[in-house]
Amino acid sequence: MSDRLHTLSGYLYEYQKSIAQPEEFWARIADSFHWRKRWDNVLKWNFDGPDVKWFVNAKLNITENIFERHLYTIGDRPAIIWEPSEPNEPTRTITYRELFVEVCRFSNVLQDKGIKKGDRVIIYMPMVPEAAIAMLACARIGAIHSVVFAGFSSNALADRVIDCEAKAILTSDGNYRGNKKIGVKSVVDEALEKSSVETVIVYQRTGQEVTMKDGRDFWWHEVMAGQSEKHVAEEMDSEDMLFILYTSGSTGKPKGVVHTTGGYMVYTQYSFSNVFQYSPGDVYWCTADIGWITGHSYIVYGPLLAGATTLMFEGVPTYPNPSRFWEVIEKHKVNVFYTAPTAIRALQAFGTDPIQGYDLSSLKVLGSVGEPINEEAWHWYHTHIGKGRCPIVDTWWQTETGGILISPLAGITPTKPAYATLPLPGIQLCIVDPEGNELKGNSVEGNLCIKFPWPSMIRTTYGDHDRCKQTYFSTYKGMYFTGDGVKRDHDGYYRILGRVDDVINVSGHRMGTAEVENAINEHPKVIESAVVAYPHEVKGQGIYAYVICDMTNRTEENLINEIKEMVSKIIGPIAKPDKIQIVPGLPKTRSGKIMRRILRKVAEGSLDSMGDTSTLLDPDVVEKIIEGRK
Numbered sequence: 252m253s254d255r256l257h258t259l260s261g262y263l264y265e266y267q268k269s270i271a272q273p274e275e276f277w278a279r280i281a282d283s284f285h286w287r288k289r290w291d292n293v294l295k296w297n298f299d300g301p302d303v304k305w306f307v308n309a310k311l312n313i314t315e316n317i318f319e320r321h322l323y324t325i326g327d328r329p330a331i332i333w334e335p336s337e338p339n340e341p342t343r344t345i346t347y348r349e350l351f352v353e354v355c356r357f358s359n360v361l362q363d364k365g366i367k368k369g370d371r372v373i374i375y376m377p378m379v380p381e382a383a384i385a386m387l388a389c390a391r392i393g394a395i396h397s398v399v400f401a402g403f404s405s406n407a408l409a410d411r412v413i414d415c416e417a418k419a420i421l422t423s424d425g426n427y428r429g430n431k432k433i434g435v436k437s438v439v440d441e442a443l444e445k446s447s448v449e450t451v452i453v454y455q456r457t458g459q460e461v462t463m464k465d466g467r468d469f470w471w472h473e474v475m476a477g478q479s480e481k482h483v484a485e486e487m488d489s490e491d492m493l494f495i496l497y498t499s500g501s502t503g504k505p506k507g508v509v510h511t512t513g514g515y516m517v518y519t520q521y522s523f524s525n526v527f528q529y530s531p532g533d534v535y536w537c538t539a540d541i542g543w544i545t546g547h548s549y550i551v552y553g554p555l556l557a558g559a560t561t562l563m564f565e566g567v568p569t570y571p572n573p574s575r576f577w578e579v580i581e582k583h584k585v586n587v588f589y590t591a592p593t594a595i596r597a598l599q600a601f602g603t604d605p606i607q608g609y610d611l612s613s614l615k616v617l618g619s620v621g622e623p624i625n626e627e628a629w630h631w632y633h634t635h636i637g638k639g640r641c642p643i644v645d646t647w648w649q650t651e652t653g654g655i656l657i658s659p660l661a662g663i664t665p666t667k668p669a670y671a672t673l674p675l676p677g678i679q680l681c682i683v684d685p686e687g688n689e690l691k692g693n694s695v696e697g698n699l700c701i702k703f704p705w706p707s708m709i710r711t712t713y714g715d716h717d718r719c720k721q722t723y724f725s726t727y728k729g730m731y732f733t734g735d736g737v738k739r740d741h742d743g744y745y746r747i748l749g750r751v752d753d754v755i756n757v758s759g760h761r762m763g764t765a766e767v768e769n770a771i772n773e774h775p776k777v778i779e780s781a782v783v784a785y786p787h788e789v790k791g792q793g794i795y796a797y798v799i800c801d802m803t804n805r806t807e808e809n810l811i812n813e814i815k816e817m818v819s820k821i822i823g824p825i826a827k828p829d830k831i832q833i834v835p836g837l838p839k840t841r842s843g844k845i846m847r848r849i850l851r852k853v854a855e856g857s858l859d860s861m862g863d864t865s866t867l868l869d870p871d872v873v874e875k876i877i878e879g880r881k
């Protein structure tokens with residue numbers, strides 16, 4: 252907790268040291284943690300395997316570093332403040348000591364159910380403190396958690412259960428979305444029809460009716476009753492898996508990104524403390540869902556390792572009205588507020604009236620994550636929420652990076668709208684041209700790579716190491732390839748330009764175009780489809796689908812609705828295309844490759860800059876597509 256940088260020159264000095272002597276640098280940061288056994292080597296690595304090990308042979312448990320390490324000093328401090336979706340339902344405040352008791356009791360529950368070190372446990376839960384308790388209990392007993400966003404469909408959940416061969420699922424009866432109760436357990440039941448999951452533990456949130464399968468399903472409150480408050484943490488190797496988190500790529504099904512224990516712990520605490528400049532006693536609020544990496548690293552692990560007070564919000568920004576965020580900030584005197592550009596743009600659309608009358612003077616730092624923040628949204632956030640006095644940290648990172656890699660340090664690094672600014676200590680960025688040549692110096696633009704390991708980086712993709720190698724370490728030899736385009740300006744500042752692969756980013760949620768196409772193609776009337784992103788005012792990117800259909804006896808309207816439902820059922824509502832255009836054909840080259848460049852141009856409405864279409868098999872198809880544009 253003493254690893255905080257305080258000045259720009261301090262940052263620049265530390266950065267240089269972290270590059271010149273990375274092992275010494277990280278050993279010093281790691282020293283403030285509790286290790287049952289110290290490491291033999293700080294780092295062993297090669298990017299060809301890839302094979303990366305941090306704090307080699309060190310032994311620890313990450314939850315001992317949250318609880319036992321500083322319970323005597325901060326036991327009575329609030330660890331989690333929970334704000335429910337309904338504003339008039341009571342808030343819950345859980346101190347570190349209370350949270351520790353709950354984690355110990357739930358660790359005993361999991362072990363009673365026969366769950367052991369190395370077993371995979373899926374967490375499919377709403378934003379309640381029990382979701383964090385579930386994650387921490389898994390970590391305490393050495394089980395590998397895989398949190399699945401509760402908005403994913405039963406098909407998507409089933410895919411993940413099967414891929415990681417989960418032994419148990421932790422879930423809830425239902426979930427609140429605005430004034431609606433949504434079934435959660437029922438989705439689990441559907442997903443489990445063909446699986447061998449032995450145990451399901453159900454937290455009662457909404458009180459709605461659920462079916463419980465005898466011998467498999469148990470109520471959270473019943474299995475917790477009478478459990479001992481004592482639990483001795485399992486000893487983990489620094490490189491033992493901590494969790495798997497599924498994320499979309501440009502091809503195939505979502506892959507399970509694997510994070511391990513020691514390095515992830517060190518990096519999430521270090522980056523949390525430095526980026527947000529968190530001071531003891533501050534109330535910190537990240538609005539993400541625990542189903543995403545932001546929730547893992549910056550609602551649960553980073554803040555709790557740093558002894559922070561982390562606010563967990565169950566609701567959405569616009570329920571019961573678009574003042575909800577500002578009301579929560581006033582109510583809990585939030586000091587650090589971390590959200591996504593899509594939420595800012597959605598609230599910006601309501602104007603400044605919903606902000607009037609709320610006291611936002613507690614705010615010190617604002618954060619942004621998940622997608623590029625456009626300048627207009629940046630200024631609105633800065634002026635109307637930060638009242639011109641709160642620095643904005645635009646944090647660039649990925650599920651695979653485990654923690655924030657490029658960001659201003661709040662109040663230290665001078666900011667520029669839409670720039671993530673500079674790398675954190677230990678992060679060696681590299682911009683390359685398409686052939687993989689490094690572009691040195693300033694005022695350059697290319698693909699963003701990282702040429703040296705950092706502690707919280709991806710270790711493998713679960714069950715398929717070769718996929719990890721192919722996806723991240725093969726495009727450019729000896730480097731981790733992020734999939735993002737980037738510009739380094741004349742000041743050496745970084746601006747992220749967006750994905751250069753077939754990954755799209757809708758409201759900060761990552762999706763593969765192939766994944767959406769596969770879901771569309773499940774519809775019996777669909778012959779072929781192609782999905783591209785187009786600029787969307789609120790979501791950042793929207794999904795535009797071009798679909799060739801068998802129209803016999805069907806109207807366009809009902810087919811389009813059915814296709815949307817199909818995608819919702821197979822992936823989840825977040826993947827539903829915003830626009831579907833039924834087309835007579837797709838622009839293909841003579842070798843059969845779809846020219847997505849043309850489809851993107853049509854989707855974004857740049858109709859006069861179609862470029863060269865002479866290599867197309869049937870150039871007329873472009874005209875027809877333009878005519879039917881949505």
Ligand code: WT7
Pocket residue numbers: 498543544545619620621622623624645646647648649650651671733734735747749750756759760761
């Ligand atoms: C992709 C990773 C990192 C947590 C949330 C998303 C985009 C993320 C920024 C930013 C511009 C950003 C990138 C990245 N992205 N943060 N501050 N500025 N783009 O995690 O789902 O793994 O997505 O999100 O394109 O590759 P993710």
